[in-house]
Amino acid sequence: MTQRRRLGTTIMIHVVLVLGSIIFLMPLVWMILTSLKPITETMRLPPVWIPSKWEWQNYPAAIMYGSNKLGYIPFLVYGRNTLILCVLTVAGTVVSNALIAYGFSRVNWPGRNILFYTTLATMMIPFPVTMVPLYALFRTLGWIGTFRPLWVPAWFGGAFNIFLLRQFFLTIPFELSDAARVDGCSEWQIFRQIILPLAKPALAVVALFQFMSTWNDFLGPLIYLMDQKTFTLSLGLQFYQSQHGGTEWNLLMAASAIVVAPVIILFFFTQRQFIQGIALTGIKG
C-alpha cells in the first residue's frame, strides 16, 4: 500500500519536473531554432518549428553584419574587447583579493577588525550612489572612452570577494602557519607556498564569478565606452538590436546565441565550483 503510494508520488514528481523542464528549456530552444531559419520562416503563422533549410550562414552573417543604413557591426572586435576586459579583471580580482583577504584573516594586527567591518558595510552602498563621482573622477583622469575604468578598480579589491576569500582562509588550520614560522618562513612565503595552493578552489570561484560579471556587465560599458570600436559584446548586442528595430530576428537570435554560448559552455566545465560558489554566498550570508 505505502509502496504503491510512494511510486505514485515519484511519478507525479517526474511529470511536474518534465513539464517544468520543457517550459524552462523552450526559450533557449526557440532561440537556437530561430537563429537557423531563413528570414521568411521567422514570420509565419502558426510558427515553423523546424526550419525547412538549416541556415548555418546566419551565424557568420550576424558576426559580420554590414548594411548601408547601419554600417558594419564588428562582433569579432566586441568579442576581443570583452575577452581583454575579462582577462584583466579576473587577474586583478584574484591577485588583489587573495592578498587583501590574507591580510584580513591570517595576520593579526591592531585595527584589523574595524577596517574589515567597515569593508563589509560598504556592500550596502548601491552602485547608483557612487556612479556619478566615479565618472567625474575618471573624467578628470582622462579615462572616459578607454577600458581603464572597467578594469583598473578590479586590481584594488572588492568587498564581496574579500569577504568570500577571508571566510575560506579562516578554515585553513593556523597550526600550518605557526609551524612554517617556526621554520623561519616569512609571511610572504607562507602566503605563496602554503595558503595559496590550499585556496585554489576558492580562488577558482572568485575568478569564475568575476569572469561572468565582466562578460555580462552592461551598465559599466554603457557609461564609460563611447566609440563603437571599443564596445563589449553586451553593449554591442544592445546597440545592434536598438539600431536594427528588430526585423531580422534570425540574425538577432544568432548574435544572442553567440553571446550566451560561452557562458553556458564555461558553466558545464566548472559546474561544481559554480554551484558551490553560489551556495557559499547564501549560507554565509
Place this chain on the structure above:
Amino acid sequence: MKGHSRRELLTGLAFISPWIIGFSVFMAYPIAMSGYYSFCDYNVLTRPVWIGARNYIDLVRHDPLFWTSLENTFYYAALALPFGMILALALALLLNAKVRGMTIYRTIFFVPSLVPAVALGILWLWIFNGDYGLLNEFLKFCHVPQPQWLSDPTWSKPALVLTGLWTVGNAMVIYLAGLQDVPQTLYEAAELDGAGWWGKTWHVTLPMLSPVILFNLIMGIIGTLQIFTLPYVMFPGGSPVHSTYFYTMYLYDNAFVYLKMGYACAMGWIMFFMILGLTMLAVRLSSRRVYYGGS
C-alpha cells in the same frame, strides 16, 4: 607599541595595501563626493555649485517623473519579489526530492539564470513579439486572450516579471544548499510524530530554511529596486507611456543624458535609504520567525 605587534601591523597593512587604495579611491571618496554633489548643481563640465537641499526638494515636490519611476519600481518589486521567492522555493523543494535524474533537472532549471541580461532581454522581446511571438501563439492555442505584452502599459511590467521568473536559478541553488543542511534526524523525529510531507515541510523545512529565505528576500529587495538593464533593453525609454520607466533608468538619464549629476546623486541617496529601511524592516519583522540554529 611593542616591536612584535608593530611588525605585524606593517605586515598586515602591506597585504591589504591594494584595498587601502581601492577603499579610499573607489569607495570612500565617491561616497563622500556623492553626498556633497547631492546638495549641488553639478553638470560635470563646470564646478559644482552649492544649492542646499534644493535637489531633494525638487525631486519630492516638483518632479512627477520621480514619483512615476518610484511607483513603477515598487509595483514591479511587489509583483516580482513574491512570485520569484515562491517559485524558487517551490522548485528547490521539488528538486530536493530523491528521484532519479535529479542532476539533469537541476541543471535545466539553473541554466537560464546564466543568460547575460542583454541577450535575455532580446530573447524575450522575440518571445513576447506581438505578431510572431511564441508566447501568444501558445495562449491562442489554449484559447486564452493574448495581451500585447510590449505595447500595452498594463502588461509591460508583468512581461518583465515573467522574464525574471525564468532566471530564478540563483535563488533556487541557494535554497537547495540550505536544504542540504537540514539535519536528517529532524525529519525522522517528525515522521515518528506522524507528520506527512506537508507537516515536515511546514514544521521542519521552512523553519530551518528561514535564514536562507531572509537572505534571498534581502537580495531580492536590493536587486529588484535597482532593475536597469532588462527594461533598458526591452522597453527603450520606459515605453509604453513610461510604464517601465524605473528608478535607476531615470537616475541614469538624469546623470548621463540631462547631465543633472547632482540631482542623480540625490536620487542615489534616496535609493540607499529606501534599501536600508526596507532591509531593516525585513530583518525586524522576521526576527521572531527566523531560526538561527544554535547561534
